[in-house]
Amino acid sequence: MSTTDARRPAATTTGLRGRVARHPLTAFLVLVLAAGWPLMSVPALTAHGALPGGALPQEPFALATTLLVMLPAALWVTAVADGRPAVGTLLRRAVRWRFGPGWWATVLLALPLLTLALGVAAGRDLLTGDLLATLASGVLSVVVAVLLVHLWEETVWAGFFQGRLEGRHGFLPAAVLTAVPFALVHLPLVLIDDLAAGQVALSVGALLLLGVMVRLLVGATVRGAAGSLLAAGLVHATFNASNNEGNLVDDLLGGGQPSLPAVAAAALVTAGALLAIRGRR
Template structure:
């Protein structure tokens, strides 16, 4: 009598379940997974106002703000937290969210984050011959505190949890600060492409809008990298900086109203460059002083 023996043939039934394979892929390629998810799910959400404005979807012109908020809170933030959970587990998620509330980073850095951009932009504007607004300045400042605080809590804090806390930080660990700033700026400009299609669409108009986003994004990302290094990785610091950058560049916002109107963007760009240079110099000086203290005789013994 013969006994037939069969060995299981390799096939789909013996492959790991799809969710497990997906988790393995995310763990191996976290940045790729994040980018694919954000663009695949975020672009359709952000494209609704453009599709509606051009008659592809019913409803006519729609405000873009609700769709920006939806893409941020329903796509981008969950993607960043989800990928972090796969790669670093729950402790990694808690650490990322803790950085969004990290407020202890020194009075000097707080002054740079809160006052640096608006004050420097005002100074550049005054130096260029712009006229300051004196009457009603208190009301302008009060309005700005409310609007900036609202934007910070609803948008910028969670936006920078994604950009600074997740993407730029991970890129910097792998590629260094310069490349991280550049790649994050590309992703930032790229996700905003659908929002540039709501008006009259030409190749030139879209290219110029995306190009401006890329330049501004790179400027902010370089400054954000310096601030992250100076504040011990505080996402809150970068979020405040982002909110104040918007208030310094937008027409009919804080700096524009204090300078009696006009185009504040070129002034804010120059101010951001100056602030980045000053903050980077302060950071280098602090690191140099730390190395000198560490190199003194007896420093290691005293640190025990």
């Protein structure tokens, strides 16, 4: 994959900054994998006794990787490759809230509601015994996840990485190519549980396929929502709220973790978004 970016400043730069300007995505990946993998690997190392202290939760290390490694790396590489004004442009997209009401409804409601509908249609029970408390807790979790993690994660992936690839290769190749490093960054989390070769291979394959789906969903959302990275962070958070164990939809839908209806819902929302944005750049 070529990562030379045509948008770098015209002036020739030598040394390290010159190499970063010529190959911004490669530079970003080197920084993230060199510093991010050690952080993301700590929960797996403690879970298997390679580090003392007993098993540790993965969330603090994922948060630290996002805020202390990936985001600074993306901003620095952007400044070197495109100039400091480009950093401001990227960050302004992270707070861009003016996009159509239809897209607001899509990023906030489409995935949870469609996942619930598909789950009920498949014979699962809708658990409404403590509905208000469940909804309040779920909404709060989504808001916290967006503000702490997903807004900045998508500033990196959708705004910096996938956006560059899309400008060079087009929508679909950019989503697929971005899914590879997106999955690689999350790879240490796969190693927390079973280390049997077959199980690891299955988990890595599922992670990669999920990565492609998320990148298509987010890429379509960004196009539809006027380039807003806030919309990207919101749709990423509502997908997690629909898919993950212990989150909003899991609390409302009986029958175990709602992964299958959530994936089906994501595929339908992505298809609908792509139809809505056909022809847009």
